[in-house]
Amino acid sequence: MAYPNRHEHRYHFRDRPFRAPCTSVKPKCPGSPREVRFRSRPVRRDKIAPMALGSSDGSPNILPEAPRFPDRPDLTSGDVHVVRICLDVPIAGATQLLDDDERRRASRFVFERDRRRFTIAHAWVRILLGRCLAQTPESLRFVVGPYGKPAVAEAPIDLRFNLSHAGERAFVALALGRDVGVDIDEERPLDVLELANRFFAPAESAALRGMPPSEQTRAFFRCWTRKEAFIKALRLGLSFPLRQFEVSMTDDDSAQLLRSCSAAPNMLGCWQIAQLASESGHAAALAATAGNWRVVRWETPRWPPSATRRAEPSDGLLAIADR
Numbered sequence: 001m002a003y004p005n006r007h008e009h010r011y012h013f014r015d016r017p018f019r020a021p022c023t024s025v026k027p028k029c030p031g032s033p034r035e036v037r038f039r040s041r042p043v044r045r046d047k048i049a050p051m052a053l054g055s056s057d058g059s060p061n062i063l064p065e066a067p068r069f070p071d072r073p074d075l076t077s078g079d080v081h082v083v084r085i086c087l088d089v090p091i092a093g094a095t096q097l098l099d100d101d102e103r104r105r106a107s108r109f110v111f112e113r114d115r116r117r118f119t120i121a122h123a124w125v126r127i128l129l130g131r132c133l134a135q136t137p138e139s140l141r142f143v144v145g146p147y148g149k150p151a152v153a154e155a156p157i158d159l160r161f162n163l164s165h166a167g168e169r170a171f172v173a174l175a176l177g178r179d180v181g182v183d184i185d186e187e188r189p190l191d192v193l194e195l196a197n198r199f200f201a202p203a204e205s206a207a208l209r210g211m212p213p214s215e216q217t218r219a220f221f222r223c224w225t226r227k228e229a230f231i232k233a234l235r236l237g238l239s240f241p242l243r244q245f246e247v248s249m250t251d252d253d254s255a256q257l258l259r260s261c262s263a264a265p266n267m268l269g270c271w272q273i274a275q276l277a278s279e280s281g282h283a284a285a286l287a288a289t290a291g292n293w294r295v296v297r298w299e300t301p302r303w304p305p306s307a308t309r310r311a312e313p314s315d316g317l318l319a320i321a322d323r
């Protein structure tokens with residue numbers, strides 16, 4: 001009931017084209033967000049397979065491991081916390097963490113794989129929020145905004161979050177008193193020029209056309225995820241016209257909002273966008289209200305607690321799964 005026609009929306013939007021630009025406009029944000037990783041652990045070579053995907057040029061692309069999200073996170077610095085989730089790592093008892101509405105939504109998926117991804121993603125959202133709020137995951141209740149963005153109901157602190165999932169990966173962004181939007185997408189062959197023509201701002205579309213064909217698909221998804229992160233931070237989703245604002249397209253850390261539209265002319269200094277590191281074949285971005293915040297990266301376990309690896313307390317989920 002809380003999510004009328006959401007699946008129809010998703011499949012419809014996923015089939016749409018997207019695309020991007022590049023202009024000489026300089027960043028307007030007060031200090032572009034820095035991305036930090038805390039206490040990165042050494043990566044065990046026998047364990048990196050799920051993330052050690054080849055890059056498009058054939059070279060290995062191993063995403064550095066980020067630490068596990070703490071049991072009692074400190075969000076008071078004002079930073080934006082981004083947790084990357086491996087949806088192919090099971091959580092025992094995940095379904096029991098969800099509420100009736102989430103279980104109903106999960107049951108509507110035709111394929112078990114999609115049901116499992118949805119269930120794991122929502123279980124993780126509850127676990128992460130529960131840690132921030134010192135509440136049990138299953139006790140959390142959500143309210144859904146007019147355009148579908150969920151928020152924690154009756155939260156004791158002003159904790160805001162956003163979820164995005166694509167294939168076996170998801171990102172959750174969390175921040176105190178700051179609107180956040182996150183988006184991840186799998187790069188795949190599409191008619192990106194046509195999509196850009198329809199959905200990107202004219203300058204974004206032109207910039208994409210000006211790129212070498214071999215770079216266009218990646219640039220398209222880079223731009224698309226930045227734009228989606230932004231409209232998700234605004235809480236408006238795809239009801240906000242994608243053609244009426246521009247983001248940068250370059251493949252570096254200078255993700256930014258370049259120009260906003262007549263419908264919302266004063267947004268430039270108010271929002272910051274950051275590109276998120278993701279493994280080869282994915283693009284991801286974060287948007288949040290402007291400020292001197294950093295992206296603080298975390299991740300969930302990359303592989304199941306199998307015989308090859310001893311469970312560690314910081315794996316967190318294991319404790320929940322075992323209850």
Ligand SMILES: CC(C)(COP(=O)(O)OP(=O)(O)OC[C@H]1O[C@@H](n2cnc3c(N)ncnc32)[C@H](O)[C@@H]1OP(=O)(O)O)[C@@H](O)C(=O)NCCC(=O)NCCS
Pocket residue numbers: 002003004006009010013014118146147148149150162163164165166181182183184228231232233234235236237238239
């Ligand atoms: C939000 C939206 C941009 C996400 O598209 P997507 O790339 O297919 O999906 P993502 O995985 O990145 O994000 C989905 C998550 O974003 C969140 N979300 C939903 N609506 C949102 C909104 N308006 N703003 C921000 N986040 C939103 C939800 O947590 C959702 O997860 P769930 O479907 O598992 O519950 C798109 O679905 C949209 O615009 N929906 C709006 C639909 C609408 O207007 N509904 C009104 C009646 S409910």
